[in-house]
Amino acid sequence: MLQSKLRSLTPKNDVISFLILAAILLVALPLLFDIFRLNLIGKYLTFAFVALGLVLSWGLGGILSLGQGIFFGIGGYAMAMFLKLEASSPENTKIQSTPGIPDFMDWNQLTELPWFWEPFHSLGFTIFAIFALPALFAYIIGAAMFKRRVGGVYFAIITQAIAAIMTILVIGQQGYTGGVNGITDLRTLLGWDIRTDSAKYILYFVNSILLLATLVVAQYIRKSKLGRLLVAMRDSEDRVRFSGYDVANFKIFIFCVAGVFSALGGAMFTLQVGFMSPSLIGIVPSIEMVIFAAVGGNLSIFGAVYGALIVNWAKTILSESYPELWLFAMGGLFIAVVLAFPKGLAGIYESYVQPLLNKKFKSTQDK
Amino acid sequence: MFADYTWAELGSIFAMQGFAGLILFSVLLLMALGLAIIFGQMGVINMAHGEFMILGAYITYLTSNLFSTYLPDLFGIYFFIAMIFAFIGTFLLGSLVEWTLIRHLYKRPLDTLLATWGLSLILQQLYRTVFGPREVGVTLPDWMMGSYAVSDSIEIPVNGMIVMVITLVITIGVFLFLQKSRRGKQSRAVVLNRAMAGAVGIDTARVDRFTFALGCGIAGIAGATFTMIGSTGPTSGQLYIVDTFLVVVFGGAASLLGTIASAFSISQAQSIMEFFMSGSMAKVLTLLTVIVILMLRPQGLFSLKVRR
Numbered sequence: 294m295l296q297s298k299l300r301s302l303t304p305k306n307d308v309i310s311f312l313i314l315a316a317i318l319l320v321a322l323p324l325l326f327d328i329f330r331l332n333l334i335g336k337y338l339t340f341a342f343v344a345l346g347l348v349l350s351w352g353l354g355g356i357l358s359l360g361q362g363i364f365f366g367i368g369g370y371a372m373a374m375f376l377k378l379e380a381s382s383p384e385n386t387k388i389q390s391t392p393g394i395p396d397f398m399d400w401n402q403l404t405e406l407p408w409f410w411e412p413f414h415s416l417g418f419t420i421f422a423i424f425a426l427p428a429l430f431a432y433i434i435g436a437a438m439f440k441r442r443v444g445g446v447y448f449a450i451i452t453q454a455i456a457a458i459m460t461i462l463v464i465g466q467q468g469y470t471g472g473v474n475g476i477t478d479l480r481t482l483l484g485w486d487i488r489t490d491s492a493k494y495i496l497y498f499v500n501s502i503l504l505l506a507t508l509v510v511a512q513y514i515r516k517s518k519l520g521r522l523l524v525a526m527r528d529s530e531d532r533v534r535f536s537g538y539d540v541a542n543f544k545i546f547i548f549c550v551a552g553v554f555s556a557l558g559g560a561m562f563t564l565q566v567g568f569m570s571p572s573l574i575g576i577v578p579s580i581e582m583v584i585f586a587a588v589g590g591n592l593s594i595f596g597a598v599y600g601a602l603i604v605n606w607a608k609t610i611l612s613e614s615y616p617e618l619w620l621f622a623m624g625g626l627f628i629a630v631v632l633a634f635p636k637g638l639a640g641i642y643e644s645y646v647q648p649l650l651n652k653k654f655k656s657t658q659d660k
Numbered sequence: 661m662f663a664d665y666t667w668a669e670l671g672s673i674f675a676m677q678g679f680a681g682l683i684l685f686s687v688l689l690l691m692a693l694g695l696a697i698i699f700g701q702m703g704v705i706n707m708a709h710g711e712f713m714i715l716g717a718y719i720t721y722l723t724s725n726l727f728s729t730y731l732p733d734l735f736g737i738y739f740f741i742a743m744i745f746a747f748i749g750t751f752l753l754g755s756l757v758e759w760t761l762i763r764h765l766y767k768r769p770l771d772t773l774l775a776t777w778g779l780s781l782i783l784q785q786l787y788r789t790v791f792g793p794r795e796v797g798v799t800l801p802d803w804m805m806g807s808y809a810v811s812d813s814i815e816i817p818v819n820g821m822i823v824m825v826i827t828l829v830i831t832i833g834v835f836l837f838l839q840k841s842r843r844g845k846q847s848r849a850v851v852l853n854r855a856m857a858g859a860v861g862i863d864t865a866r867v868d869r870f871t872f873a874l875g876c877g878i879a880g881i882a883g884a885t886f887t888m889i890g891s892t893g894p895t896s897g898q899l900y901i902v903d904t905f906l907v908v909v910f911g912g913a914a915s916l917l918g919t920i921a922s923a924f925s926i927s928q929a930q931s932i933m934e935f936f937m938s939g940s941m942a943k944v945l946t947l948l949t950v951i952v953i954l955m956l957r958p959q960g961l962f963s964l965k966v967r968r
Contacts, residue, residue, distance in 0.1 A: 357770045437955040446705055446769045447958065450905050451951060457902045458947050465940030576902065580777055587774065620785035627778025631771045632764060 307512060310595045314508075318501040328490045335497040335565045337605035338504055342558025344585040344597035345504075345511050346551030351583070352591035353520060354547045355527030356444065360452030361555045361582050363459050364427040366574030368556025370470075371426065373569035374410060375419040376479040376487075396478070401468030410469075416483060423560045424553055431552035435545035442541075444530075453576055460575035475570025479563070487564060500561045504598065507554055511594045514550065523547060555582075584623070587630045590639025599638055672814050673935070681931030683820040683889070686827035689923040690882035691900055692907040693834055696919040698875035699908055701838075701851045702868065704762055705773040708780035709904060710897025712876045715753065715783070716746035716883025717892040718791060724798040724887075736801045739888075743826075746884040747877045754876025758869045766868070780897070787894040795893035819888045826885050830878065835916055847871040902947075910950050912960030921961055926950060 322334055343361050350356045383392040389399040394406050412418045434455065438448055463470045471477070479487070486492060514520050526533045526540055534540050563569045572578065581604075589600020604626070611619040634640055691713065698706050706712075723742035727735050757779065765772040800819065807817040838844040849857040850867045858864050886892070907926060911918030926946060933942035954960070 357773075359773075438958075441955070441958050443955075443958040446703075446773070447909065449770065449773060450705075450909055451954060454902050454906055454947060454951060458944055458951075461940050461947075462944050465938060465944065576898070580774075583774065617785065617789060620781045620788075624778040624781035624783075624785070627781070628761065628775050631768075631775040631778075632761070635771070 307595075311505075311508065311512075314595055314598060315505055318505070319498065323494075323497070328493055331497055332493045332565060333609065334602070334606075335493075335500050336562060337602050338500055338598070339558040339562040339565065340582060340585055340605060341504055341598040341601035342507060342561070343555040343582045344589060344601045345507055345594055346554035347583060347586035348589075348591055348594050348597045349511055349514060349523075349554075350547050350551040351586060352593075353515065353527065354523040354544060356544055356548060357449045357583070358452045358548065358551065359449045359576070359579050359583065360456040361551065362456050362574040362576075362579035363452075364431065364552040364555035365559035365562070365578075365582070366459065366463075366569070366571075367427045367430065367552075368423045368559030369563045369569040369573065370476065370559075371413065371419055371422045371556075372560040372563040373476040373479060374413040375416060376482060376563065377476050378410065378414055379482070380478060380480045395471070395476070397471045397474070397476075398468055403468045407469050423556050427552035427556035428549045431549040432545060435548040436541075439541040439544040439548075444544075453579065456574065456576050456579045460571050463571045463574070471570075473571060475568055475572070477568040477570075479567050482564070488567065493565065496561075496565050500565060503557065503561065507557065508594055508598070511554075514547075515594065519543065519546070581623075584627055584630070586637075588626065588637050590637030590642075592636060593639030596637055596639035596642075603638075675814050677931055677935050678928075679816055679820070681928045683823060684931055685924050685927035686824045687882075687886070687889070688903065688907050688927050689831060689920060690823075690827050690885055691879070691904045692911075692919050692923055693831060694875040694878035694882065695904050695908050696875075696911070696916060697834070697838075697878065698872055699905070700911075700915070700919065701847065702871055702875075703769060703851075704766070704872065705769060705776065706762075706872075706875070707773055707777040707901060708757075708783060708897075709876075709879055710899070710901045711780045711783040711787075712750050712754065712879040712897075713883035713886065713900065714787060714892060714894070714897040715750050716880030717887050717896075718787065718796075718883075719746040719749045719880070720884040720887045721791075721796050721798050721892065728799065736803065739801070739884075743881055743884045746880040750880025750883075751873045751877035754873035755869055757876070758872040762872060763865065763868065784894050784897070791894065793894060795891040795896070797891040798887045800888060823885055823888060826881075830881060831920065834878065838916065843867075843870065906947065906950050910954060910960055912962040915960075915962040918960055918962030 318338070323331060326334065343365055346364075347358070347361060350358060377395045381393065381395045386392045386394070386396065386399070389396065391399055391404050394403065398406070413422070434452070438444070438451065443451075464473045466472075481487060487496065522533060522538060522543055526538075526543065530540055559569070559573075562573070585601040585604050586597050587600070588604050589596030589598065607622065608619060611622055630637060636643070691709075694712070695706065695709050698704050698709070720739070720742040723745055724738055727738035727741075731738075761775055761779065762772060765775060803818075805818065807815045808821070809815050838848060846857070846862050846867050847870070849860075849862060850864050850871075854864055857867075883892075890896075903926075907923050908919055910926065911920070911922035929949065930942050930946040933945055936942075937945075
């Protein structure tokens with residue numbers, strides 16, 4: 294019984310894809326690149342968390358959120374607040390007029406730590422917040438919208454507006470949030486210096502393993518009854534509703550899961566890159582995250598990882614050498630994915646590469 | 661907070677602030693009109709709407725340069741000619757975009773959103789390559805500058821009044837066009853029931869292209885009008901897009917009257933709050949209020965009953 298359940302959860306192709314991805318992330322990339330490039334790849338992979346969440350909510354559930362940057366930001370800022378508090382201990386900040394508070398607060402004439410910063414002294418609370426805050430926030434947005442059967446285009450526009458509001462708020466409240474510069478100059482995690490090369494190696498592996506674990510969770514959701522219901526809802530919402538399912542609750546749940554995934558990515562981003570700023574949570578980054586999922590194929594959880602890697606890598610290469618071309622390429626990519634490859638890389642793989650492989654594989658087996 | 665002012669001063673402040681709100685209202689309404697046609701009537705999400713506006717602004721900039729170099733005698737009236745050019749330019753680009761891109765995507769609204777976002781990135785970079793990354797401004801003819809003093813403490817800028825008049829004319833024009841003209845009636849018929857409209861002999865594909873291009877053309881006029889009150893840069897369009905969409909959604913997507921009402925309430929709320937707090941907080945509070953109201957009343961202020 295258990296065995297058959299396990300087998301249905303892990304079709305052979307998916308296991309192979311998973312193992313290949315694990316080998317690439319954990320063996321091939323660390324061997325091929327120096328720590329500078331590896332750190333960059335780690336940064337790209339944090340966006341794969343977001344893309345993975347989008348595959349679940351958009352690809353499976355048909356809910357396109359243009360505000361995933363909000364959740365990325367919640368996770369990233371939670372982690373950054375903890376690290377910043379540790380970096381601004383009274384000894385480190387004794388030249389300030391109020392020692393013991395983050396430097397940007399001191400510059401903005403704040404004399405004590407705001408109340409919502411207090412709990413972030415504790416790592417336990419911070420980790421709890423990285424999971425709980427995005428889930429709560431996604432629940433509120435989701436409940437308000439899906440219970441009233443708002444979906445599709447309207448949901449996309451409203452999540453985008455929320456992302457815009459968050460950015461304006463973070464930039465406007467400089468004294469509490471660090472403003473447009475964000476929270477910078479992060480140094481240690483519980484006394485462990487995260488800026489050294491060895492720390493960057495360790496964080497890369499932590500990030501990759503976390504991503505692989507998230508993939509397993511996503512695969513579980515995809516293969517469960519919930520995943521099937523989501524697909525059914527996407528294709529014919531009324532039928533599912535008339536069969537007696539509460540459509541709204543499933544949508545809220547998957548939106549919360551996508552939010553938590555994004556927040557995880559945000560927290561890992563802060564740890565690896567060493568800062569968090571509003572430039573990662575607004576409208577533009579949020580919609581770029583959608584293109585990662587779209588390029589990978591919005592139905593494929595593995596595609597999401599490759600999509601995030603390839604698009605970000607292309608962005609770095611192009612904007613390093615031909616900054617003018619990048620926006621053209623990005624814009625063209627949006628249009629091409631929509632018009633020519635609606636299923637992204639995964640679709641190309643399934644319709645061209647896989648049949649070829651199967652053929653070869655079969656012919657060698659027959660011999 | 662009012663104790664420091666005399667009654668007369670307070671009256672002037674509210675009058676000026678109210679007028680600032682009216683200018684903001686005109687700007688929002690002009691931006692939203694084109695979108696109300698494209699999104700409200702056709703259901704197409706055009707994320708490149710802001711870039712169409714910027715195109716109108718750049719065309720105005722080019723026209724003003726042209727007039728000041730070759731036709732300095734006629735410089736006083738260049739603005740109206742620029743508006744016509746802006747309309748034609750954006751109308752043509754709109755038809756082209758509809759033909760190459762949008763028409764393949766009518767049944768996939770979310771994909772339209774992504775594709776037009778891609779288009780907006782391409783246009784932005786195009787503007788940056790052609791016009792440079794810096795913001796450009798136009799020189800206004802003398803009669804459009806200065807301000808008109810109503811009383812000692814109340815002054816009303818002339819360009820603000822011109823913006824309001826243009827908005828009024830365009831709004832009435834669009835309303836009459838949609839309600840009375842043959843083309844307008846056809847496009848409304850296609851929105852209400854595409855199959856039936858096709859059955860009675862309306863070329864729905866052509867009507868779609870015309871309606872989309874018309875919305876883009878109005879965006880171009882809006883952009884031309886903006887040059888009177890602000891400068892234009894390659895990414896200016898992106899700043900407006902969220903506001904514009906919220907105005908249309910808040911008004912109730914298919915209702916022109918709703919768009920007017922929502923532009924009015926959003927702009928007044930924002931300009932009044934701006935007096936009491938920082939501009940960014942006023943904006944945050946306004947947008948939040950709009951979103952909360954939309955969550956309670958998803959169909960917007962005015963909704964048109966349509967059987968879909």
